[in-house]
Amino acid sequence: MTDSFFQLSANLASIAKGFHTRGWLLGTSGNLSAVVQRDPLRLAMSPSGIDKGELTPEQLLTIDENARIVSNHNGKPSDESLLHLRVVNDRGAGAVLHTHSIWNTILSDLYASDGGVKIEGYEMLKGLQGVRTHEHSEWLPIIENSQDMPALAEVVGKTLNEHKDAHGFLLRRHGLYSWGDTLAHAKRHIEILEFLLETMGRTSLIGKV
Amino acid sequence: MTDSFFQLSANLASIAKGFHTRGWLLGTSGNLSAVVQRDPLRLAMSPSGIDKGELTPEQLLTIDENARIVSNHNGKPSDESLLHLRVVNDRGAGAVLHTHSIWNTILSDLYASDGGVKIEGYEMLKGLQGVRTHEHSEWLPIIENSQDMPALAEVVGKTLNEHKDAHGFLLRRHGLYSWGDTLAHAKRHIEILEFLLETMGRTSLIGKV
Amino acid sequence: MTDSFFQLSANLASIAKGFHTRGWLLGTSGNLSAVVQRDPLRLAMSPSGIDKGELTPEQLLTIDENARIVSNHNGKPSDESLLHLRVVNDRGAGAVLHTHSIWNTILSDLYASDGGVKIEGYEMLKGLQGVRTHEHSEWLPIIENSQDMPALAEVVGKTLNEHKDAHGFLLRRHGLYSWGDTLAHAKRHIEILEFLLETMGRTSLIGKV
Amino acid sequence: MTDSFFQLSANLASIAKGFHTRGWLLGTSGNLSAVVQRDPLRLAMSPSGIDKGELTPEQLLTIDENARIVSNHNGKPSDESLLHLRVVNDRGAGAVLHTHSIWNTILSDLYASDGGVKIEGYEMLKGLQGVRTHEHSEWLPIIENSQDMPALAEVVGKTLNEHKDAHGFLLRRHGLYSWGDTLAHAKRHIEILEFLLETMGRTSLIGKV
Numbered sequence: 001m002t003d004s005f006f007q008l009s010a011n012l013a014s015i016a017k018g019f020h021t022r023g024w025l026l027g028t029s030g031n032l033s034a035v036v037q038r039d040p041l042r043l044a045m046s047p048s049g050i051d052k053g054e055l056t057p058e059q060l061l062t063i064d065e066n067a068r069i070v071s072n073h074n075g076k077p078s079d080e081s082l083l084h085l086r087v088v089n090d091r092g093a094g095a096v097l098h099t100h101s102i103w104n105t106i107l108s109d110l111y112a113s114d115g116g117v118k119i120e121g122y123e124m125l126k127g128l129q130g131v132r133t134h135e136h137s138e139w140l141p142i143i144e145n146s147q148d149m150p151a152l153a154e155v156v157g158k159t160l161n162e163h164k165d166a167h168g169f170l171l172r173r174h175g176l177y178s179w180g181d182t183l184a185h186a187k188r189h190i191e192i193l194e195f196l197l198e199t200m201g202r203t204s205l206i207g208k209v
Numbered sequence: 210m211t212d213s214f215f216q217l218s219a220n221l222a223s224i225a226k227g228f229h230t231r232g233w234l235l236g237t238s239g240n241l242s243a244v245v246q247r248d249p250l251r252l253a254m255s256p257s258g259i260d261k262g263e264l265t266p267e268q269l270l271t272i273d274e275n276a277r278i279v280s281n282h283n284g285k286p287s288d289e290s291l292l293h294l295r296v297v298n299d300r301g302a303g304a305v306l307h308t309h310s311i312w313n314t315i316l317s318d319l320y321a322s323d324g325g326v327k328i329e330g331y332e333m334l335k336g337l338q339g340v341r342t343h344e345h346s347e348w349l350p351i352i353e354n355s356q357d358m359p360a361l362a363e364v365v366g367k368t369l370n371e372h373k374d375a376h377g378f379l380l381r382r383h384g385l386y387s388w389g390d391t392l393a394h395a396k397r398h399i400e401i402l403e404f405l406l407e408t409m410g411r412t413s414l415i416g417k418v
Numbered sequence: 419m420t421d422s423f424f425q426l427s428a429n430l431a432s433i434a435k436g437f438h439t440r441g442w443l444l445g446t447s448g449n450l451s452a453v454v455q456r457d458p459l460r461l462a463m464s465p466s467g468i469d470k471g472e473l474t475p476e477q478l479l480t481i482d483e484n485a486r487i488v489s490n491h492n493g494k495p496s497d498e499s500l501l502h503l504r505v506v507n508d509r510g511a512g513a514v515l516h517t518h519s520i521w522n523t524i525l526s527d528l529y530a531s532d533g534g535v536k537i538e539g540y541e542m543l544k545g546l547q548g549v550r551t552h553e554h555s556e557w558l559p560i561i562e563n564s565q566d567m568p569a570l571a572e573v574v575g576k577t578l579n580e581h582k583d584a585h586g587f588l589l590r591r592h593g594l595y596s597w598g599d600t601l602a603h604a605k606r607h608i609e610i611l612e613f614l615l616e617t618m619g620r621t622s623l624i625g626k627v
Numbered sequence: 628m629t630d631s632f633f634q635l636s637a638n639l640a641s642i643a644k645g646f647h648t649r650g651w652l653l654g655t656s657g658n659l660s661a662v663v664q665r666d667p668l669r670l671a672m673s674p675s676g677i678d679k680g681e682l683t684p685e686q687l688l689t690i691d692e693n694a695r696i697v698s699n700h701n702g703k704p705s706d707e708s709l710l711h712l713r714v715v716n717d718r719g720a721g722a723v724l725h726t727h728s729i730w731n732t733i734l735s736d737l738y739a740s741d742g743g744v745k746i747e748g749y750e751m752l753k754g755l756q757g758v759r760t761h762e763h764s765e766w767l768p769i770i771e772n773s774q775d776m777p778a779l780a781e782v783v784g785k786t787l788n789e790h791k792d793a794h795g796f797l798l799r800r801h802g803l804y805s806w807g808d809t810l811a812h813a814k815r816h817i818e819i820l821e822f823l824l825e826t827m828g829r830t831s832l833i834g835k836v
Contacts, residue, residue, distance in 0.1 A: 018680070022650075023231075027336040027401035051393065053227070100333060102408050106415055123772055123801035124727060127654040133774045134800065145332055147342050173343065174332035184678065192654035199729045204416040206733055207831040232440075236545040236610035260602065262436070309542060311617045315624055354541055356551050382552065383541035413625040441649075445754040445819035469811065471645070518751060520826045524833055563750055565760045591761065592750035622834040 008034040008044050009057035011183050016046065019099060020053035024194065028052065029100040030175060031078040034183045035088060041065040043088060047075040065089075082153040083177065090160045093179035095186035100175040103198040108142055108170035110201075116141040116163075117170070119196050127192045128167045129185055139163055140193065145174045168193050217243045217253045217392065218266035224396050225255065228308055229262035233403065237261065238309040239384060240287040243392045244297060250274040252297060256284040274298075291362040292386065299369045302388035304395035309384040312407040317351055317379035319410075325350040325372075326379070328405050336401045337376045338394055348372055349402065354383045377402050426452045426462050426601065427475035433605050434464065437517060438471035442612065446470065447518040448593060449496040452601045453506060459483040461506060465493040483507075500571040501595065508578045511597035513604035518593040521616040526560055526588035528619075534559040534581075535588070537614050545610045546585045547603055557581055558611065563592045586611050635661045635671045635810065636684035642814050643673065646726060647680035651821065655679065656727040657802060658705040661810045662715060668692040670715060674702040692716075709780040710804065717787045720806035722813035727802040730825040735769055735797035737828075743768040743790075744797070746823050754819045755794045756812055766790055767820065772801045795820050 012032045019025045028049050036042040044060045046052070062071040067081040078084075084096045111117045119125065120137035128138065141159045146152045152171075159169055167189050168178035178193055180186035221241045228234045237258050245251040253269045255261070271280040276290040287293075293305045320326045328334065329346035337347065350368045355361045365386075368378055376398050377387035387402055389395035430450045437443045446467050454460040462478045464470070480489040485499040496502075502514045529535045537543065538555035546556065559577045564570045570589075577587055585607050586596035596611055598604035639659045646652045655676050663669040671687045673679070689698040694708040705711075711723045738744045746752065747764035755765065768786045773779045783804075786796055794816050795805035805820055807813035 023404070026404045027333060027397045029333055029336060029401075051397070100404070102404065102411060105331065105333070105408050106412050109412070110415055110417060121800055122732065123798070124654060124656055124732070127656060134772055145343055171332065173330055188654045188678065192656075195650070195653045195656075195727070195729065199732050200418050201411075201415050202729060202828075203733050203736070204418045205414055205832055206737055206828050208737060209827050209831045232613070235613045236542060236606045238542055238545060238610075238613075260606070309613070311613065311620060314540065314542070314617050315621050318621070319624055319626060354552055380541065382539055409627050410620075410624050413627045414623055441822070444822045445751060445815045447751055447754060447819075469815070518822070520822065520829060523749065523751070523826050524830050527830070528833055528835060563761055589750065591748055618836050619829075619833050622836045623832055 005036045005042075005044055005060075005062065006057060008036060008183065009060040012044060012046065012060060013055045013057050015097070015183070015187050016052040016055045019097075019190070020051075022101075024099040024101040024190075025052035026100065030098050031080055031084070032095075032097050033081075033084040033088070034095040034186075035093070036062060041085075041088070042070065043081075043084065045077050045081055045084065047072075048078045049076070079149055082149045083156050086153045086156050087160070087177065087179050090157055091179055092181075093186070094181045095183035096177065096179045097186045097190045098175055098177045099190055099194065101194055101197075103201050104170060104176040104194065105173055107197045107201055108172045108174065108176075112142050112144075112172050114142075117197070117200070119200065122196055122199070124192050124195055124199075127188055129180060129189070130165075139166060140168055140170055141166055142170045142172055145172045214245045214251075214253055214269075214271065215266060217245060218269040220392050221253060221255065221269060222264045222266050224306070224392070225261040225264045228306075228399070229260075231310075233308040233310040233399075234261035235309065239307050240289055240293070241304075241306050242290075242293040242297070243304040243395075244302070245271060250294075250297070251279065252290075252293065254286050254290055254293065256281075257287045258285065288358055291358045292365055295362045295365050296369070296386065296388050299366055300388055301390075302395070303390045304392035305386065305388040306395045306399045307384055307386045308399055308403065310403055310406075312410050313379060313385040313403065314382055316406045316410055317381045317383065317385075321351050321353075321381050323351075326406070326409070328409065331405055331408070333401050333404055333408075336397055338389060338398070339374075347405075348375060349377055349379060350375055351379045351381055354381045423454045423460075423462055423478075423480065424475060426454060427478040429601050430462060430464065430478060431473045431475050433515070433601070434470040434473045437515075437608070438469075440519075442517040442519045442608075443470035444518065448516050449498055449502070450513075450515050451499075451502045451506070452513040452604075453511070454480060459503075459506070460488065461499075461502065463495050463499055463502065465490075466496045467494065497567055500567045501574055504571045504574050505578070505595065505597050508575055509597055510599075511604070512599045513601035514595065514597040515604045515608045516593055516595050517608055517612065519612055519615075521619050522588060522594040522612065523591055525615045525619055526590045526592065526594075530560050530562075530590050532560075535615070535618070537618065540614055540617070542610050542613055542617075545606055547598060547607070548583075557584060558586055558588060559584055560588045560590055563590045632663045632669075632671055632687075632689065633684060635663060636687040638810050639671060639673065639687060640682045640684050642724070642810070643679040643682045646724075646817070647678075649728075651726040651728040651817075652679035653727065657725050658707055658711070659722075659724050660708075660711045660715070661722040661813075662720070663689060668712075668715070669697065670708075670711065672704050672708055672711065674699075675705045676703070706776055709776045710783050713780045713783050714787070714804065714806050717784055718806055719808075720813070721808045722810035723804065723806040724813045724817045725802055725804045726817055726821065728821055728824075730828050731797060731803040731821065732800055734824045734828055735799045735801065735803075739769050739771075739799050741769075744824070744827070746827065749823055749826070751819050751822055751826075754815055756807060756816070757792075765823075766793060767795055767797055768793055769797045769799055772799045
């Protein structure tokens with residue numbers, strides 16, 4: 001275990017615990033990854049079926065560019081490793097995080113017929129990498145859910161290509177993916193998008209008193 | 210106290226604290242159990258009337274197949290021990306958890322006239338044991354609440370028999386029961402069902418903005 | 419500082435911290451007390467104007483039956499000490515807790531014209547002292563808010579006399595009072611009533627999906 | 628680093644962590660400051676782009692009355708330092724806190740056409756400095772959001788001058804500013820205003836059951 005892998009694993013475990021506390025990774029749902037090295041690619045990846053509130057750095061797996069395990073062979077990588085790898089490759093991301101929150105689940109279904117959620121006019125958007133003003137308009141694409149991971153990875157790749165400015169995407173009735181150059185950026189992006197989805201969901205309900 | 214009992218008790222106490230923090234076991238409500246051994250049956254069971262946020266491993270009781278205490282004789286087992294035993298016997302469960310959340314209370318009443326809640330099309334369902342796709346349809350039966358525990362245990366047994374695929378059931382205006390082969394599975398099932406009930410409850414409210 | 423006072427103070431501080439985390443004591447709101455001895459009466463009381471998330475056992479005051487400080491003379495007892503003393507005297511309570519939650523604030527106003535909130539048919543009610551069935555009907559009286567503490571204490575006394583079975587009362591757009599023979603009972607009662615008020619508030623909003 | 632600066636920094640970091648846990652400072656949003664000395668002015672200020680859940684006392688910057696860094700030169704002060712300085716100067720505040728909560732974001736937009744939110748009749752208002760009764764009426768001005776900080780600082784100054792009794796203001800679809808003579812007062816004010824905004828937002832939704 002290299003220093004870099006160990007540090008990333010500790011940070012991934014810490015983020016997993018925090019997100020689990022917020023209810024974004026309940027029931028062993030969701031997964032997290034971070035690039036350990038690029039050439040050849042080595043990705044630290046959360047294992048399948050582990051309680052994210054109890055994830056330890058030692059449980060993180062290393063996978064290669066084909067989602068094969070190259071360390072911790074008694075663990076099983078998440079089925080969604082192919083989606084993480086696609087984001088890493090197509091976006092050059094240094095980390096990819098995937099959450100199952102109540103609000104992202106609801107909005108991924110509510111806006112499915114629109115093909116995505118348009119989020120604009122919020123100061124919080126300025127926290128997304130490259131965004132300089134609240135007047136930014138973010139399009140968060142929604143992809144139909146599927147259990148066929150190679151096929152879904154293709155759709156993800158196509159979506160990333162069509163929406164080159166997107167900082168994340170939703171899988172319908174499933175969850176949110178976001179990423180960043182570093183793990184800290186990816187964490188920030190998830191927090192921002194979760195905040196904005198909840199804000200939009202609740203805004204639809206509110207009136208003056 | 211055997212190693213196995215001690216470890217299970219520590220895990221039960223840790224889960225109780227976590228669920229209490231989430232507001233699922235307020236006011237000493239709810240209870241938790243795990244099988245220590247099968248033949249004869251010994252069940253580690255949370256005592257009656259204890260703050261679940263303060264539950265210690267030492268407070269866990271051992272009961273037999275007739276809900277009689279076989280250790281910690283100064284504790285009082287929960288009135289609902291009979292329901293736990295029924296689930297352990299009829300499902301072969303290794304652990305049974307029962308939560309009182311705001312959302313399970315509300316939906317147990319809202320859907321009572323339907324006799325249950327149908328939950329389908331969510332990725333989160335895949336976390337239920339034996340479920341392989343989000344296209345799964347889960348039926349969560351609702352049972353009318355009662356203080357007559359032997360009678361209620363009979364209804365629970367009948368319900369488990371009629372709905373052999375169910376991963377849990379609701380007691381009306383009372384709470385959720387779920388279980389698993391192991392305590393970790395039972396915890397995962399509770400988190401998943403709580404998540405899905407809250408998601409369905411909130412979905413009924415939301416519109417686009 | 420007697421052992422008893424020290425233990426009660428530590429428990430009061432721990433409850434304060436937990437309730438502050440839940441958002442029930444924000445902004446230095448709310449207060450907590452527990453009887454140290456009866457004759458003459460000595461009540462451990464949270465001081466005025468202290469952040470309840472940071473309350474230490476050393477900050478607890480002792481007051482007598484007239485709300486005069488008998489220890490920690492550099493602290494200032496809460497203005498609402500007279501209400502605590504009234505509950506201690508009229509109910510023989512061993513502890514009194516007062517929370518400002520969002521849901522108790524909302525329902526105290528919504529049901530004000532009815533003079534109280536009727537809560538019935540919930541299993542959670544069984545956690546209230548002396549209640550044996552979910553078929554119990556709890557009347558939670560609502561008292562108009564006032565800054566005239568001696569006058570308000572009189573109204574509280576009258577209300578307690580008129581509703582001898584009540585386990586708590588609401589001050590309109592202000593907060594919830596509950597109590598118990600012991601501090602553990604009082605904490606349990608607060609958790610139960612907060613849970614039920616939130617459940618009722620949210621129930622009014624929900625439909626099937 | 629003076630003792631005073633170190634203590635203030637530790638307190639700012641502790642408040643940041645607590646508010647981040649509540650979801651009021653997600654995605655590196657928000658910022659916090661406290662006056663270290665008055666003449667010449669030295670303000671401890673949270674740096675730009677730091678995760679508020681991980682903020683350490685060592686990361687706090689010191690800035691002068693023109694928002695120039697006078698310590699920790701490798702940090703970058705928040706763009707909104709000019710707003711903090713304006714509040715410090717115009718109100719004589721000892722600390723200024725700025726949160727991005729879901730509820731303050733929603734209400735800052737919902738009430739924007741009114742120019743502010745009127746909050747009245749809540750006991751919680753009594754926790755605002757100088758307020759003695761729940762019959763108080765608090766006007767929380769709403770200012771249109773902008774990325775032109777010098778211009779926005781001018782509008783803030785004008786607003787503070789027009790509403791000399793206000794304990795805070797909202798930036799539209801952006802967040803809440805509040806302050807106090809001390810950091811403890813500022814924290815209390817934020818908690819109170821966040822509580823009241825959420826209470827008002829939820830009140831608009833609720834009916835009796």
